[in-house]
Amino acid sequence: MQNFPLVSIICLSYNHEDYVVEALNSVINQTYPNIELLIADDCSTDNSVEKIHNWLQHHPKVHFLANEKNLGNTKTFNQLAKKATGEYIIDLAADDVLLPNCVEKQIETFQKTKYKNLGIVYGNIIEINQDGAFLRNYYTELDEPKSGDIYSMVIGRTTKICSVSSIVKKSVYEKIGYYDEELAYEDLDLWIRASRVFDFEYLPEIVAKKRETPNSLSAHFLYKNNFKTKQLNLSTLKILNKAYCLNKSKKEHQLLLGRIRFEMFKFIKARNIKLLIKLFLLELKVRIKSF
Template identity: 70%
Template structure:
């Protein structure tokens, strides 16, 4: 369909039995008419698979991938993405909810953009609790989400990208590669690599509801002596090393120093002292490049 390009929504579930149906229904309830839904469960230990299979009895044409062992988000997404036929891709966690006009607004942004090299659009969201009650908006009046060439702002943390409300043009993945399967989380690495090559555009609208749970990744970065925090922070270190290699100017190295200082706090708080030492060495290299 020329005016309605196909959009692939990849919904990833892991122990989301209480929320997955709401997430799936939010995809079917989109005002946009041309959507392909693909579902994956990453070997949940709860009843997520049963809940999904029961829901699929009413939607038998939808593809469902059920991992026999836990592979992690990055590898699971990449596996499913190979089956996606859409020109645009949304990575939807099974505890989040797309608002009815989310996809329409994102496609309109792509089609009407002033940026010829646009690769990713993203909007605002509201954060909700386990029961679905409102907590806060992701972006407030004090925030200034950026559009265009935002590489330096991403690596320097002078802007933050709302990954949950984003849509990615498939050619972005085809150009820079899909998620790095060696990482414990994917969004920062994707934003850095993508913004080096493509423009971004912010949509000043609420597009998604993001559920904040005790099991959310963001709650684990600063946990003391935690294996999970160690893996997350190790991934951050690898991402920052990549950014160092991608940088081209002194100004970009100076921007990266701001990000490194921010991440150092997490490393120290979680008592990942070996990683802290490695990050301090990287900071020295970046600082040297920023003045030479």
């Protein structure tokens, strides 16, 4: 590797006292030599802040932000991302873990790429349980993660992307905007907006571990009559409306129809009738455009 551009890793903690030190150590132990670590705690109600302060005694130069009230992931991330000075940014949840050569492999992919408009590199991960035991690989031989213009892949949900496996050029955020702070989750919206403008490249290696717990965000999508579930479904509706506006062809609308019908199952399961009606109306608009 000829040069080592600065990589900013933003670690977001919320009630992650059992895992945050492992996540932070995974950043410090990277084989890549030029990393800026920024930590934020979003007003945890457990001992996460104490754990972070104890860790910082051995790493006093690391930037730490402790929110006085809960702002949510999107607002908290944006605060630190705008302060980050790296050419590249990684969004790391404090219950996930980067493998030691993660950043080195990602930057090497950027430096060797054939894509002139590359904005994001993403790789494979291992999913683990609360105790760190192996559950599954994120991508298997049945999946076909794409490189280049992956907009169709993203809106059609043929293959999903895991945010902890990705590294994003800061210039991507500067061009398309940072996380939408009105959303309860951010990754799908970012992939859709970014893939409309930038190329992606898939790195066919395992670069991180993602932890699944009963409190993981993904567990809340199917809860019935739950406030958090409603916020997630509302965010999904907003993201799908954005995709509708970004689509440029009948084929893209046909792909979006498939994703809308997939999301309908979640809305029905969660019994969000008002949002389900709005999703049906969007489905009708997209169906007309797909003819």
